[in-house]
Each structure stands twice: as C-alpha cells, then as structure tokens.
Amino acid sequence: MAFIIADRLTKTFPGETRPAVDQVSFEIKKGEFVVLLGPSGCGKTTLLKMINRLYEPTEGRLLIDGVDARSMPATELRRRIGYVIQQTGLFPHLRIEQNIAVVPQLLKWDRARIEARIDELLDLVELPRAYRKRYPRQLSGGEQQRVGLARALAADPSLMLMDEPFGALDAITRARLQDELLRIQQRLHKTILFVTHDVDEALRLADRLLIMRAGHIVQFDTPLAVLAAPADDFVRDLLSTDDVLRRLSLLTVADALADNGAGKRLAENDAQETLQPGDTLREALIRVLRAGGQALPVVANGQNVGEISPDTIASVLTRTTHALSD
Numbered sequence: 001m002a003f004i005i006a007d008r009l010t011k012t013f014p015g016e017t018r019p020a021v022d023q024v025s026f027e028i029k030k031g032e033f034v035v036l037l038g039p040s041g042c043g044k045t046t047l048l049k050m051i052n053r054l055y056e057p058t059e060g061r062l063l064i065d066g067v068d069a070r071s072m073p074a075t076e077l078r079r080r081i082g083y084v085i086q087q088t089g090l091f092p093h094l095r096i097e098q099n100i101a102v103v104p105q106l107l108k109w110d111r112a113r114i115e116a117r118i119d120e121l122l123d124l125v126e127l128p129r130a131y132r133k134r135y136p137r138q139l140s141g142g143e144q145q146r147v148g149l150a151r152a153l154a155a156d157p158s159l160m161l162m163d164e165p166f167g168a169l170d171a172i173t174r175a176r177l178q179d180e181l182l183r184i185q186q187r188l189h190k191t192i193l194f195v196t197h198d199v200d201e202a203l204r205l206a207d208r209l210l211i212m213r214a215g216h217i218v219q220f221d222t223p224l225a226v227l228a229a230p231a232d233d234f235v236r237d238l239l240s241t242d243d244v245l246r247r248l249s250l251l252t253v254a255d256a257l258a259d260n261g262a263g264k265r266l267a268e269n270d271a272q273e274t275l276q277p278g279d280t281l282r283e284a285l286i287r288v289l290r291a292g293g294q295a296l297p298v299v300a301n302g303q304n305v306g307e308i309s310p311d312t313i314a315s316v317l318t319r320t321t322h323a324l325s326d
C-alpha cells in the first residue's frame with residue numbers, strides 16, 4: 001500500500017470562490033523523494049500544509065501509512081512529520097541544542113538520549129558540535145538551514161515536508177545543501193515532499209515531480225519522463241528553458257564513459273583540470289568549454305579512467321534526445 005494516499009483533497013479558503021487546491025489525488029511510495037513544482041500561487045504550500053494539518057482540508061481524505069490523518073490530534077500528527085521551511089522557523093531565543101531538542105522534549109525522551117541525539121544530528125548535517133551553545137543569529141543562513149533540517153529529523157520521522165528550504169540561499173550554498181539532502185535521503189530513506197519553483201532544483205532532487213497549476217496536478221512522473229513527454233504546453237514551457245543543459249544535468253560523466261569505452265587507460269595528460277565520474281555532464285560541459293574545448297581526463301581513485309570531449313557530450317545528448325523523443 002502506498003505510504004501517502006491523497007483522495008480528492010481540496011482547500012477553499014474562507015471567502016474565496018475558487019479552491020487553492022482542487023480535488024487533488026495522488027499516491028506516494030515509502031522512501032520516495034517527490035518534488036512539488038509549479039508557478040507562484042498554484043497551491044504547493046497549501047497542499048503541503050494539508051498533509052501536516054496546518055490547514056484542514058475542506059474536502060477529501062488523506063491517509064498516511066494507512067492511517068487517516070484526521071484520526072489523531074493535529075499536534076500529535078505534526079510531531080510525527082518533519083517540517084522544514086524557508087525561514088527556518090528556529091526559535092531565536094533558544095540555543096541550537098535547544099532548538100534541535102524541541103520535539104524529543106515534547107515526546108519526553110530522557111536527557112541522555114536527547115543529548116546523544118543532538119550530537120548525532122549535528123554530525124549528520126555536518127555542523128561542529130561546538131555550535132550547540134550558539135543562538136541562531138550567530139549562524140549563517142546555510143548553517144541555520146542545516147539546524148532546521150536537524151530539528152526536523154530529531155525524532156526520526158518517516159515523512160519530511162520541506163517548503164522551499166533552500167530558497168533564500170546563494171547558489172553555491174544551495175547546491176551543497178541539495179547534495180547533503182540527497183546523501184541523508186540515501187542513508188535514512190525518508191519519504192520527502194519538497195516544494196520549490198526552481199526547475200533545476202526539482203530535476204536534481206526528485207524521484208518524481210508533481211507538477212501543479214492553478215490548484216490541479218498536471219503531471220506526476222519521473223524527471224526524465226516529464227522531460228521526454230510533457231503533459232501539455234504549460235509543462236513544456238515550465239521545463240523547456242535551457243532544456244539541453246537540464247538534460248545534461250541529469251547525466252553523469254560515468255554515463256558518458258559507459259557509452260565510450262569505460263576503463264580505457266589513457267596516456268599521461270598534462271591538463272590541469274580533471275573530471276570525476278560523479279560530475280554531471282552539465283558541469284563537464286562547462287569545464288570542457290572553459291578549457292578551450294579540450295578533452296579533459298576523468299580520474300577515479302587516482303587512476304585515469306577515460307576522457308570527456310565536446311564530441312562525447314554531443315553524442316550522449318543526441319542519443320538521449322532520440323531516446324527521449326522515441
């Protein structure tokens with residue numbers, strides 16, 4: 001059985017005639033990373049807030065792990081769901097350790113267990129344990145967002161709701177936190193619903209994209225499937241800008257090497273720059289172009305394992321374009 005089942009969920013705010021979320025139905029499997037994508041005002045946040053009952057649905061039904069979300073008090077439901085928002089929601093007057101411990105304390109964990117959990121979480125989100133005694137204002141935006149993530153994970157919820165958590169961060173910090181989140185997800189297998197209106201972020205993170213427009217779901221599928229066959233012109237427009245680069249950001253240097261004789265040992269090459277198998281082809285393209293269009297060696301565990309040239313990238317792109325339009 002699916003982990004989350006939404007059945008005709010609807011929210012009409014008081015005094016409004018048009019629902020913000022209109023008869024939305026979907027199923028999400030345990031451990032899936034689902035990204036809600038769509039333009040401003042399409043109902044992403046409203047949908048997310050119906051899942052942890054910050055908003056009560058006007059109509060429809062929601063099952064989480066087989067249990068009707070209305071069958072328990074909203075506060076209890078919320079303690080079982082991690083929630084991360086753009087403004088972090090950290091309590092400014094509480095130290096980092098106190099912020100992280102909020103839910104475990106509500107759940108009346110004993111002191112030793114809470115202390116151990118704070119250390120474990122700081123390690124997980126790669127913040128120094130010395131930050132325990134600081135206040136949120138003494139941390140950078142990216143660090144505060146890591147604390148927000150640690151706090152949401154504190155009581156080990158199986159479901160995480162994340163509403164534009166990286167929206168206010170600069171591009172580099174944002175990319176790092178996206179990597180961290182993927183790493184944490186691979187380790188902890190949480191079910192994640194993540195709201196963004198950044199297409200690149202959505203393509204990078206999602207197992208499946210839930211694309212919304214004006215309170216409705218217009219498509220719910222894997223990133224490659226959506227790129228390959230957008231449901232309509234709206235989806236095509238939403239995803240088509242820089243389409244080629246986006247496609248390349250879904251593929252890695254290792255994918256391209258697999259196509260071009262992986263394992264081929266190369267003669268020593270005096271290029272300064274090297275690529276790694278896990279780099280995206282988008283990064284590889286940028287660096288190959290920066291190197292004047294010269295092929296760059298790919299290095300894994302200190303060994304040369306192949307090279308990436310503009311031709312390699314072009315051939316992968318042609319191949320995927322054909323595959324995508326088949």
Ligand SMILES: Nc1ncnc2c1ncn2[C@@H]1O[C@H](COP(=O)(O)OP(=O)(O)OP(=O)(O)O)[C@@H](O)[C@H]1O
Nearest residue numbers: 013014020038039040041042043044045046047197
């Ligand atoms: N508390 C509220 N009262 C009345 N209308 C609301 C309320 N919250 C949201 N809305 C309306 O519901 C619609 C959906 O809003 P929502 O915040 O869910 O959109 P969103 O897709 O998350 O947008 P954004 O990407 O800008 O955050 C909008 O038209 C908004 O004005």
